[in-house]
Amino acid sequence: MPFEPLEGTDPESVGPYRLLARLGVGGMGRVYLARSAGGRTVAVKVVRAELAHDADFRERFRREVTAARSVGGTFTAPVVDSDQDGETPWLATAYVLGPALVDAVDDHGPLPVDSVRTLGVGLAQALTAIHAAGLVHRDLKPSNVLLAADGPRVIDFGIARALDGDRMTSTGVVVGSPGYMSPEQAGGRPIGPASDVFSLGSVLVLAATGRAPFDHAEDGGAPSAASLLYRVVHDRPDLTALPEPLRPAVTACLAKDPAQRPSPAELGALLGESVAPARSGWLPVAVASAIATRAAEVMDLEDPVRVAAPVDPRRAPAVRTPTEVSESPTGTVRLGVRTPAAAAPDGPATEPVDAAAARPSRRALLLGGGAAVLAGAGGLTAWALGRRGAAPHPDPAPPSGGSASPSPARSTRAPGVPPAPLWTYRLSSSSAGSLGMAFSPGLLHLGSADLVAVNLSDGSEKWITKDAMAYHLAVAGGSVSYGTIADLITVDAGSGAVLWKYRPEPPKPNGTQIASDTVLAADDRAVYAMCAYLSLDSSGLPDSGARTGKGIMALSRKDGSMLWNQHRNQTADYLVSSDLTSDTLLYTDSKENLVARSLADGAQSWFATTDSRSTYQPVLQDGLVFCSVEPNGLQGVRVSDGKQVWAKTSDRSTRLWYSPPAAGKHVVYAVLGGLTVTVQGTTYTPTAPSRVVAFDAADGTELWHVELPTEVLMDSPVLVRDTLFVPTADRGIHAVDVVNRRLRWTFQTGASIDLPWHLAGNGDLLIAVQGDRVMALPPE
Secondary structure, three states: OOOEOEOOOOOOEEOOEEEEEEEEEOOOEEEEEEEOOOOOEEEEEEEOHHHHOOHHHHHHHHHHHHHHHHOOOOOEOOEEEEEOOOOOOEEEEEOOOOOEHHHHHHHHOOOOHHHHHHHHHHHHHHHHHHHHOOEEOOOOOHHHEEEEOOEEEEOOOOOOEEOOOOOOOOOOOOOOOHHHOOHHHHOOOOOOHHHHHHHHHHHHHHHHHOOOOOOOOEOOEOOOHHHHHHHHHHOOOOOOOOOHHHHHHHHHHOOOOHHHOOOHHHHHHHHOOOOOOOOOOOOOHHHHHHHHHHHHHHHHOOOOOEOOOOOOHHHOOOOOOOOOEEEOOOOOEEEOOOOOOOHHHHOOOOOOOOOOOOOOOOHHHHHOOOOOOOOOOOOOOOOOOOOOOOOOOOOOOOOOOOOEEOOOOOOOOOOOOOOOOOEEEEOOOOOOOOOEEEEEOOEEEEEOOOEEEEEOOOOOEEEEEOOOOOOOEEEEOOEEEEEOOOOEEEEEOOOOOEEEEOOOOOOOOOOEEEEEEEEEEEOOOEEEEEEEEEEEOOOOOEOOOOOOEEEEEEEEOOOOOEEEEEEEOOOOOOOEEEEEOOOEEEEEEOOOEEEEEEOOOOOEEEEEEOOOOOOOOOEEEOOEEEEEEOOOEEEEEEOOOOOEEEEEEOOHHHOOEEOOOEEEOOEEEEEEEOOOEEEOOEEEOOOOOOEEEEEEOOOOOEEEEEEOOOOOOOOOOEEEOOEEEEEOOOOOEEEEEOOOOEEEEEEOOOOOOOOOEEEEEOOOOEEEEEOOEEEEEOOO
8 A cells, every 4th residue: 555645734844754745634633754864764643733722632642651661562553652732642663564454355355273272362462461461451453453464553542541440532532443443342331451452352253254243234235333232232243254263362352241351361361372473474475565565655755755746634524613604495404514230230131132043133232221311221422433444524723621513593394394403513533332321400411431411502512521421421419420430420400510429438358349330320318339349359459360249339429328229130231221219220231131129228120021122111101111022012011010011012014113212291102113234244124114102001001103204213312392303323413293193393414424313302402412512402
């Protein structure tokens, strides 16, 4: 692959290094091929100008440099120089002479078994060095693995995070790639070194087969980001093309439970310790020949490669502003294109469902968990899709903390024409996965990479907490609670000021410590959250050799003190969605349970089987809780005793299934719909139109239904006044009038991105989020 030429806007040199060509563009800026006066060739990453003036970013950049310098080992690209305090910060690493793994596979096909074994041993040694420095890489993927003649190299610690909880994410910095994340990372849960091992397993599958383990196509094309994330969390990897000698090691790496994965050292043994991790001739002839050709090009490169003429900024294409609105002849509003275990935990254990079964996977339920979280079996921040997927083209970055667009002028709309947003707010990063959303009086709280409070009246920013990593929110009594990697924190809803942080009891040698995990819900008395029981060694530190217990706890909303905690079964899942009654905590999980616990002491009252590995958000109405039931159904369960009152199942021949429900006065609404999906090479298309169905909450009698014009994403619909809003896979939001029983309009942004919608309503407004754009829509 030829070098990219320098442009007129590129500098002649950076620090003591003369620039020769461009290598690409990263999340923080441009990367150049450069050479020192002494002849050393390096890769120089230069920070973007707008980030260079951000004091918070500079601090994060310093930490990145410190993290990268702390990593040693043969199979990483070392930092050789940097300037963290200059006008334009930069970082120089050793230039690795070799293609990225993704390029090598694209150009020359999968690697032979022996090459993959050598690759795996080298990457395992690289992870050993990274973890020894107290870091988790967090973005190990084929484009971050370079193939040199003497072994692989792991690069790019831009999103590495210290094991002690130091957060290093920032505006514009990617935090994972959907096809190579671990389930816990895709689900927004705390991650450790085992997350990198899962990613390593996915990388080896790509190297050996030419395709990532969750990358089977849909409709003849690449899968969407949402589909990839769902598959990583819920589906089994596709290892049908993986050579048999590699199966034991790769299968172990791809275990859903982090505790079941091998350590990097153990992985080396599984792959074969006799395989030399660094030797000439380890690569196929075609790849080795390409490296030799590249080496000759680099050695011969003395003068900078530049374009014939500098770029004239006056000829740059016009950029539409985020608030530009146009209406199409079809009545669709288009905004300016934009240029997210208790299985048998608490109930009996169940066998995992085979994701390769013929029926379509509920991949659309990617965003189904987390109490007080709009969409969440977990959380996810922004990512960058590399060569193997279409990347979004973002607008110019908004000022730090996001921005709100002014309300457009109101006008009388023709029937069928959707409204323009009342206001638009821009998040600091794309909410491609889970996004926490909750309301307090006059405010919308958004939890993603940052925690933000936005005024509902005009979309202006009230306050922001940077790098909160707050994907699960619970609001009660004027306070907002959320969990981070290391803490459970409650802040004042109006100001963002910290009211308290949960602090475990001081460690006792050979004792147990209760660590906080995902926030589920809150009421006037308590904050309810998942927790973990950590076994401590004789020095009072977590014992890495002991299994961590799983539990659930209640903390005083006043000061964070422990009110109660209860153990869950060891096999319980962390993917949980919940809701509260006046005396009961109800939650579903991804291991087929609906569980009820007493708010008084956390004791389990009952559990009901859902037969669903998706974490449907439970919905309460008229003394019943509504959630999924398989096959492809919906059920109403009595809150008092867990008995099923009624259930509905779809005709599987139509390939339609029920969405999570929404509830109105004595009525339950669900969407009967589906998506065209491909499973192991077979495409399944719905044979009937999608529709909104209204049921009598008491007995499940169908009251009416309205057909929808498109396939729908099986996320929860949202009822605001008399309008039920239905998110679709890629066709915007349908607004259904539940009084007159008709489709009112369809809202679309026109954005060229394939990202899920997040919806929430506060009784007066619909809040719709796609990517980094937050919009307020009127309910009619």
